[in-house]
Amino acid sequence: MNMASMCILLIILFSIENANTDEFISLDCRAEQLGQYGRQSLLECVVKTLQKDTLIRIVSWKKADRNNTDALLVFNEEAIIKQKPGFLFAQPSWDVRNMNVSLLINNTAVEDKGNYTCDVITDRGTVFKRTHLKVTAKYSNPTITLNADKTLTCNSDGGYPKGQLCWFGEGIAELTSNVTTEVNQTAGGLFQLSSRLVVGKESSVSKYTCSVFNASGGLEEKTQYPVMDAPKTEEQEQRKVLDPATRIVAPVVVIGSLIVGLLLALLIYRKRSQKTRRPSTAPLMGVHLRVPTSDVEDGDDT
Structure with a gap:
C-alpha cells in the first residue's frame, strides 16, 4: 500500500x-x-x-x-x-x-x-x-322491543368509534323510510345507538332485522324480530283458506286409495282360486256318472 x-x-x-x-x-x-x-x-x-x-x-x-x-x-x-x-x-x-x-x-x-x-x-x-x-370498542348485540304505538326500537351501545344501526326486512333491502336514529356519547367516550322503525299496516314483512355496523362499515352484530300479527299478502291469505281443505282431503284420498287397492287384491285372489279348483272337479263328476257295462248285462240275464 x-x-x-x-x-x-x-x-x-x-x-x-x-x-x-x-x-x-x-x-x-x-x-x-x-x-x-x-x-x-x-x-x-x-x-x-x-x-x-x-x-x-x-x-x-x-x-x-x-x-x-x-x-x-x-x-x-x-x-x-x-x-x-x-x-x-x-x-x-x-x-x-x-x-x-x-x-x-x-x-x-x-x-x-x-x-x-x-x-x-x-x-x-x-x-x-x-x-x-x-x-x-365492539358494539353490543342489538336489542329490539315492540312499542305500544306499533314501532320497533333497536338499541346497541359500548362501541367506538361511532357506528350505525340499519333495518332490514325479510327478503327486502335496507329500510330507510320511517326510520329515526339517535346517537349519544357516554362520559367514557363510548357511543350509544338507538333507532326506531315505524311498521306500516300495509306491510307484509313478518320478520325484521336490526344490524349494527362499525365505523369501517363492517357488520358486528345483528338481531331478528318476528312480527306475529303482520298483515298477510293475498297469496298468503289464499294459502290460509286452502290449508284446512287440504288437511281434510289428503287423508281421505290416501284412505280411499288403500281401500281400492285392497278390493282389487281380493278380487284377483278369488279369480285365481276359482281357476285352481275347476280342473280337479270335472274328472270327479265323470266317475260318478259312468255306469259299468258288466253290471247292466248281468241284470238282463236275471
Missing part, C-alpha cells in the same frame, strides 16, 4: 470516529398501532444499532396532543423517574442494554387514542420517533 492510499484510509477512519453517531442508530416504531378498549395496548418501538455494546441513557414517552411536560414514562440513568399509572415498559425486566423500549398501556380508554412520541438517548446518539394509537 503506497503513502497516498494510507493517508486516504486514515482520513476515512478519522471521519468515522468523529462522525455524528446518530447515523448508526435508529428507532423502529410502527406508524399506526391498534388498541382495544378495556384491554392492554402495545406501542412497539425498538432501537436499532450496529454497535452491540450500546447502552441506553434516557427514554421518554409522551402524548403528542398533550403538553410536552406531561410525560407518561421517563427513564433516566438506570432509574424510572416518572411513571403515570397504567403506563409501563412492555418488558418488566427491561434494562439499559435492552433495545426494546415499547410502551404498554393497561386498561386502554378512548382518551388514550392519538399520537405518541418516543425519545431515546444512548451512548451512541439520540433518536426520536412518533406513532399513532387507534382505539376501538
Whole structure:
C-alpha cells in the first residue's frame, strides 16, 4: 500500500470516529398501532444499532396532543423517574442494554387514542420517533322491543368509534323510510345507538332485522324480530283458506286409495282360486256318472 492510499484510509477512519453517531442508530416504531378498549395496548418501538455494546441513557414517552411536560414514562440513568399509572415498559425486566423500549398501556380508554412520541438517548446518539394509537370498542348485540304505538326500537351501545344501526326486512333491502336514529356519547367516550322503525299496516314483512355496523362499515352484530300479527299478502291469505281443505282431503284420498287397492287384491285372489279348483272337479263328476257295462248285462240275464 503506497503513502497516498494510507493517508486516504486514515482520513476515512478519522471521519468515522468523529462522525455524528446518530447515523448508526435508529428507532423502529410502527406508524399506526391498534388498541382495544378495556384491554392492554402495545406501542412497539425498538432501537436499532450496529454497535452491540450500546447502552441506553434516557427514554421518554409522551402524548403528542398533550403538553410536552406531561410525560407518561421517563427513564433516566438506570432509574424510572416518572411513571403515570397504567403506563409501563412492555418488558418488566427491561434494562439499559435492552433495545426494546415499547410502551404498554393497561386498561386502554378512548382518551388514550392519538399520537405518541418516543425519545431515546444512548451512548451512541439520540433518536426520536412518533406513532399513532387507534382505539376501538365492539358494539353490543342489538336489542329490539315492540312499542305500544306499533314501532320497533333497536338499541346497541359500548362501541367506538361511532357506528350505525340499519333495518332490514325479510327478503327486502335496507329500510330507510320511517326510520329515526339517535346517537349519544357516554362520559367514557363510548357511543350509544338507538333507532326506531315505524311498521306500516300495509306491510307484509313478518320478520325484521336490526344490524349494527362499525365505523369501517363492517357488520358486528345483528338481531331478528318476528312480527306475529303482520298483515298477510293475498297469496298468503289464499294459502290460509286452502290449508284446512287440504288437511281434510289428503287423508281421505290416501284412505280411499288403500281401500281400492285392497278390493282389487281380493278380487284377483278369488279369480285365481276359482281357476285352481275347476280342473280337479270335472274328472270327479265323470266317475260318478259312468255306469259299468258288466253290471247292466248281468241284470238282463236275471
